Amino acid sequence: MTACTRRVRLRPVDLLRLGMIGPRTRKMRSALSALGICLGIAAVVAVTGISASNQAHLLARLDQLGSNLITVAAGKDTQQKIVPLPRTAEKMLGNIAPVQQVTAVGATKAQVYRNDLVPKEQTSSVTVLAARLNLLDVLHASVRTGRWLNTASERLPVTVLGDQSAQRLGVNAVGERVWLGGQWYVVAGILKPNELAPELDTSALVGWPQATKHLGADGTAATVYLRAYPERVPAVQAVAAATANPSAPSTVEVSRPSDLLTARNEAQGALTGLVLALAAVALLVGGVGIANTMVVGVMERRGEIGLRRALGARGGQVAVQFLLEAVLMGFIGGVGGLVVGAATVYAYALAQGWPASIPYYTVAGGPLVSVLVAAVAGIYPAARAAKASPTDALRSA
Structure with a gap:
């Protein structure tokens, strides 16, 4: 009486155990193969995260300054x-x-210098402007040090310098004097930089009545x-x-100055697209690396493949084993890239003073993409292992 041969299906745990054979026995090679995927995912997470953080910072600034x-x-x-x-x-x-x-x-006809000994042609590109008292309120600007003009100082030889104009004139503190319009003016304050009115950063601001009376302003x-x-x-x-x-x-x-800020953010978005394209190339290179590792692994493990086939393992089970090895390397690389990319985003955002932001689709999609890339890369080596003849494999082992 002939005994019936019963096909045995491997449990998922057994398949996982088989899939871990390659990464466990060839740790360095597997790590280097996963590194390509890791760098690609890290680049994608870092670029999208930094771009999102920059956008969050821009929106916060627009909300603060007003669009x-x-x-x-x-x-x-x-x-x-x-x-x-x-x-x-x-x-x-x-x-x-x-x-x-x-x-x-x-506008005024005056020029400003650090002192009365500076040649007239060395203006340091600082302009002298007449300013209304409500200028800072409308622009949502603020004074970094000192104070803004008031009803008394707007009629006196007093000036408030923009951030860059103070640096160009070498003024570091309030109370210092500058040579403006042929006479000494006291610096009452220094403004903080203002994104919506950058022209004020390179200006020396004086009161409207003072500019009209002494600095050649026509009141327009x-x-x-x-x-x-x-x-x-x-x-x-x-x-x-x-x-x-x-x-x-x-x-x-x-x-509308806020449109300029938005356009600048869109220009940075174009650069982000370029970097993402480079990250895609890194993923492709990582996939090729995994495919190469798996092909070499199949060649080196022909004896193992032949023995398993001789003991009754089907070609599909052998293929699944090598495909799982590729997927595991991709998953490890994807998780590692996610960690590295997230750390880069948080470190960069902290250094820039931005709110850190990583899009949720990047967190979910990073490991998924790496697994898909690795799976595609592992199809050919897995198919090659499945087609190996038990006798040929044992003979060449």
């Missing part, structure tokens, strides 16, 4: 000559219904800053030029 600021400035005509705003521009813009706040700075606004209701900003932008200069609206420049 409803509109700048109206004198522009150029067809002959590229500056056309000043009319004297009534500031008042007319303030009469637009959705406008909440309005302020302005005016060079730049007008408006705060409008957020939902009405586009409408105000559409009528601002015609309101400021009805006779020549094409010579008026109207901008």
